[in-house]
Amino acid sequence: MSLIRLNAITDIAAADWDALLTDNQPFVRHAFLSALEESGCIRRETGWQPQHLLWQEQGMVMAAMPGYRKHHSYGEYVFDHAWADACQRAGVEYYPKWLCAVPFSPVTGARIAGEPQAAGRLLAQLPAWLAEAGLHSGHINFTDTQTDPLLAQLPGWLARAGCQYHWHNRQYRDFSDFLDTLMSRKRKNMRKERQAVRDKGFNFCWYQGDELTQSQWDFIYVCYANTYAVRGQRPYLNRLFFSLLAERMPAAIRVVIARRDDKPVAMAFSLVDDHTFYGRYWGCLAEFDHLHFETCFYQGMDYMMANGLSRFDAGAQGEHKLVRGFEPVLTRSWHLLRHPGLHEAVADYLQQEGPAVEAWAQEARQALPYHRQA
Template sequence: MSLVCLNTITDIAAASWDALLVDHQPFIRHAFLSALEESGCIKPETGWHPQHLLWEEHGKVLAAMPGYRKNHSHGEYVFDHAWADACQRAGLPYYPKWLCAVPFSPVSGARVMGGQQAVRQLLELLPAWFEEARLHSGHINFTNSFADSLLEQQQDWLSRIGCQYHWHNRQYRDFNDFLDTLMSRKRKNMRKERQTVREEGFDFCWYQGDELTQSQWDFIYVCYANTYAVRGQRPYLNRLFFSLLAERMPAAIRVVIAQRDQKPVAMALSLVDDHTFYGRYWGCLAEFAHLHFETCFYQGMEYVMANGLSRFDAGAQGEHKLVRGFEPTLTRSWHLLRHSALHEAVADYLQQEKLAVAAWALEARQALPFHRQQP
């Protein structure tokens, strides 16, 4: 029995890694993680040093965790910058740390993969491995219920909750069927937004990953990068990542392109699995009234209904999603802080934060547009 650390996901065969997965969510698959690494989006020079952990018995991989040694906290969507700043002021080291997550992807899902007993053994070894590797903390972001149940049994791991907004398909026949569940004023506002887009002459075309030409992928990337450029930031992902993703998992990719006068002006790229539509990347070449809402939300909602999916995960943040029927959904992450004083201070903070986030999620439901509270 042994704990193995991999410095690249390609050190394990895709079949061996994917065999540990219990569902078809695309983000944790070998293809997605290897595309991040082989494109150069993830590498030590960008502050993301792959350190994936395996638990092996008799040469067979029984459990695994995707992981990264980090010297910063960018691209995580579970914000611990204040903890790092507090350590700096106190003269304590916070970095390097180890993060178990899918880079740049605030999507809850499998983080510890394998059978329950093997995963439990892997988790029990983490504190000693952190010390051996000279890591000051460990973090596991956007966990599913399987990981939560096991981490609750581990000592010293602190739980943190967050809030996202997800839309649920309650067997709606079509968009009008969904609109019928809304209060009159909200229904009229949504129809007006969609009508404005139609009157501006936009039409929308859907594509699977292998249906897109290279020129269309170039357009998609320009739009994606532009969302960062307008904020004076560099994009996390490069053009090669999109090419590798299209090559390795095209069936999971869905792209809607907004056209006007037969010219593309905006796009939204999403991923899908058997049950969920994951809205990921959006961008446009020019600003138009309500085009963002139509391309990113309404088009996706229609796709979910037409294809019998049950949920639309539109990513992190965005209280504006509430009035469009996206409901507050709690997320969870876990944190092990080796310095005892920091552990105690953060534990106290997280208890207060938990109450505040839970209260906000309850209050936010009052902003939902439905006639009555949804189940």
């Protein structure tokens, strides 16, 4: 039995990696991870040095974890900057750290692929490997319900709660059927928002990944990059990533393009699996009232109802999603901090933060637009 480190996802065959996955969520597939690496979005120079871990028994790969050696905390959506700042003030090294996560995507899912017993053995060896590799901590973000019990029984791991907002398609026939579940004032507000967009002459077209031309992909990327430019930031992803992803997993890609006067002005890029619609990136060339909500949320909800998808994962943050029917959902991450003093301080902090996050999730439910008896 041995733990093996890969310095690139292409060091393992796509079929061997994907065979370990228990579902078809797109974010941990070999195609997605390799597109990030081969496009140059993920590399040592960007602070995301690939260090994927495999657990091998009798020459066969039995479990795997996508992982990265990091010298910063950007693009993770589980925010530990305060921990790093405290370490700097105290003269304690926080970086480099090792992160098991999907880069730039705050999406819950399997983080340890493979047979459960082998996954447990891989996790048990992780602390020793971190020490040997000169890593000060290990972090596993947005874990699923299969991973959580494995980590809960191992010493040293600290659990951290977070909150996102997901919409659930409860077998609605159409958008009007969904609206019937809402309180009158909320229902009227949504109708007014959608009507305002229609009155401005917008129309929307949906595309799968292999239906988009290169000029359309250029437009999609310009919109995506513009959402960062208006905040004075550089985008995490480059144009090549989208081309590689379209080549390698086109069936998982869904893009809606908003047009006005037959000219494209906005887009929303999403991924799908058998059950879930993952809203990822949005962008526009000009600002219009309510266009963001229509393109990012209402169009996606329409698509889900028409295609039998059950859950809309719209990413991190966004309390504005509550009034549009997106319900609070608790997320979990896990943290192994090798410095004893840091471990103790963070453990104390998480004992206070966890109940506060859970209380917020309960309070947030009061802002949902549904009839109270529902």
